[in-house]
Amino acid sequence: MTQSFPPRPAFASWLSTGNSITQQFMAIGGRPDVVSLAGGLPASELYPVEAIAAAQERALTRWGTQILEYGAIEGLPALRAAIAERFSAATGRRFGPENVLLTTGAMQGLDLVGKALVDPGELILSQFPTYLGALDAWRPRMPRYERLDWSLQAPGHDAALRQAKFVYAVPNYSNPTGVLVPQDERAALLDKVEAAGTWLLEDDPYLPLQFDGPAGPSILAHHGQRHPSGAYAGPVIYLGTLSKSLAPGLRVGWVVAEASLIATLALAKQSTDIASSLLTQAIALEMIESDFEAQHIPKIVETYRERRDALCAAATTHLSDWFEWEVPPGGMFVWMRAKDEAIDTDALYAHALAENVAFVPSSVFDPTGALKSAMRVNFTRSPPEVLVEGVRRLERAVRRLLAE
Ligand code: PMP
Numbered sequence: 304m305t306q307s308f309p310p311r312p313a314f315a316s317w318l319s320t321g322n323s324i325t326q327q328f329m330a331i332g333g334r335p336d337v338v339s340l341a342g343g344l345p346a347s348e349l350y351p352v353e354a355i356a357a358a359q360e361r362a363l364t365r366w367g368t369q370i371l372e373y374g375a376i377e378g379l380p381a382l383r384a385a386i387a388e389r390f391s392a393a394t395g396r397r398f399g400p401e402n403v404l405l406t407t408g409a410m411q412g413l414d415l416v417g418k419a420l421v422d423p424g425e426l427i428l429s430q431f432p433t434y435l436g437a438l439d440a441w442r443p444r445m446p447r448y449e450r451l452d453w454s455l456q457a458p459g460h461d462a463a464l465r466q467a468k469f470v471y472a473v474p475n476y477s478n479p480t481g482v483l484v485p486q487d488e489r490a491a492l493l494d495k496v497e498a499a500g501t502w503l504l505e506d507d508p509y510l511p512l513q514f515d516g517p518a519g520p521s522i523l524a525h526h527g528q529r530h531p532s533g534a535y536a537g538p539v540i541y542l543g544t545l546s547k548s549l550a551p552g553l554r555v556g557w558v559v560a561e562a563s564l565i566a567t568l569a570l571a572k573q574s575t576d577i578a579s580s581l582l583t584q585a586i587a588l589e590m591i592e593s594d595f596e597a598q599h600i601p602k603i604v605e606t607y608r609e610r611r612d613a614l615c616a617a618a619t620t621h622l623s624d625w626f627e628w629e630v631p632p633g634g635m636f637v638w639m640r641a642k643d644e645a646i647d648t649d650a651l652y653a654h655a656l657a658e659n660v661a662f663v664p665s666s667v668f669d670p671t672g673a674l675k676s677a678m679r680v681n682f683t684r685s686p687p688e689v690l691v692e693g694v695r696r697l698e699r700a701v702r703r704l705l706a707e
Contacts, residue, residue, distance in 0.1 A: 331661045332684070338693035340680045341661035343478060343635055346610075347684075349603055350550040354595055355586060362585035374581040376569045378405025378557075382588045386543070386557050390535075393520075396527030401562040402535050404569055407579045409508050409544040409556040410436055411572070416504055416540060416558075417441040419571040420468050428467040432638075432668030432677070434478045434506070437471060448670050453488045455495055464495050469502035469540070475518045476509040476634025479668050479679035483632050489522045493529075496538050505541045511548040511600045514608040515632040523559065536561040545587055547635075548596050548603070554580065555587040611637070613687035614680065617694035625701050626678075635683045641676040646704065648678045654703040660696035 332339040362370060370379070377383060383400035390398040406412045413436065421427065421444040429437075430451045449463045451470055464470065472492070474484035496503045505522045520528070523541040530537065544556035558568055572578075590596050614637060615630050625646060626639040641648065648664035655661060665677035682690055 358589035379584040394524040394527030412542040429471040464499040480638040481631025621698040654700040
């Protein structure tokens with residue numbers, strides 16, 4: 304085969320299109336004529352601009368040039384300790400700074416876990432449909448996938464668990480489905496993971512967004528309750544972030560895991576970005592220590608609950624002839640499944656754009672691209688009246704598709 308010039312970047316061949324799907328949805332979200340129900344973005348009017356400015360001022364006074372250095376790969380020690388303390392309190396197990404790696408968002412945690420753990424052809428057992436960003440992060444590692452069955456009853460599931468390099472799960476208000484996994488299913492999965500001797504990657508960005516009562520303990524907390532003594536050692540690799548409780552642009556996230564794995568992930572991180580920004584970590588520390596984050600979350604929850612309800616009510620009026628869904632008890636998305644398999648949401652998408660509304664078709668949340676009959680609809684980015692208009696436009700798009 305002759306080489307084309309300039310040579311095609313290897314990374315581009317891992318993407319299904321020249322442009323990543325995420326980039327396409329971000330671009331559509333920026334068009335004022337389009338109601339975008341596609342993105343996974345928070346409400347920007349709730350970003351605490353003044354509080355972040357004040358926290359930055361305090362951080363620079365407190366740390367001076369120290370937070371303008373590259374800093375330790377693992378992150379600002381005081382923030383690692385604060386995150387560790389949060390997990391000790393929530394899990395009953397002892398977590399120290401050595402159990403925490405600060406990352407450039409939870410997204411980097413996904414990337415580092417792939418980089419550190421997965422060789423080409425290895426198996427990842429994942430909840431499906433699942434987060435597109437995780438699939439994108441792991442694509443260069445060329446893994447195989449099998450579906451995580453939360454009932455644990457699927458034929459061959461135990462064998463898959465034993466073979467898997469890790470299990471990937473988003474138990475709280477998953478992206479894209481909004482599902483909250485019940486506590487007994489979390490405990491049963493942990494049993495199986497412990498028996499199989501594999502890792503369990505628990506990705507928890509939506510933890511702060513609990514609209515209808517508490518989400519209950521994480522799988523990491525279940526593990527802590529079972530093995531309460533000593534420093535944390537176990538199969539759970541937990542990812543958290545400040546993207547939903549403060550602002551995604553801070554790019555502050557964390558991995559919590561046993562210390563030896565944190566050391567491995569830190570090595571992987573060094574060759575990625577040397578270290579995450581200490582400046583934003585120091586801002587985050589101020590906002591956690593002053594309790595600002597905890598006080599801010601209820602405002603976000605109240606706004607999003609109202610938006611979820613407005614979207615679901617409009618969908619009942621305009622879309623329920625063709626779609627069904629569960630009202631999500633938290634998170635950012637409603638997962639709408641076509642009642643009739645003949646509704647292909649890839650085809651619907653073109654009509655939606657013609658009506659100036661966007662959503663994310665289900666095919667992108669599945670590594671085989673085969674899931675064509677559902678769509679992810681976001682309710683956090685726009686006020687209720689815009690969401691209602693978006694749903695009206697979606698109805699028109701469905702009618703166009705069916706009239707074809
Ligand atoms: N995991 C999931 C399931 C997500 O939906 C997202 C995006 N919100 C991330 C990880 C990445 O989050 P962050 O902004 O912390 O990188």
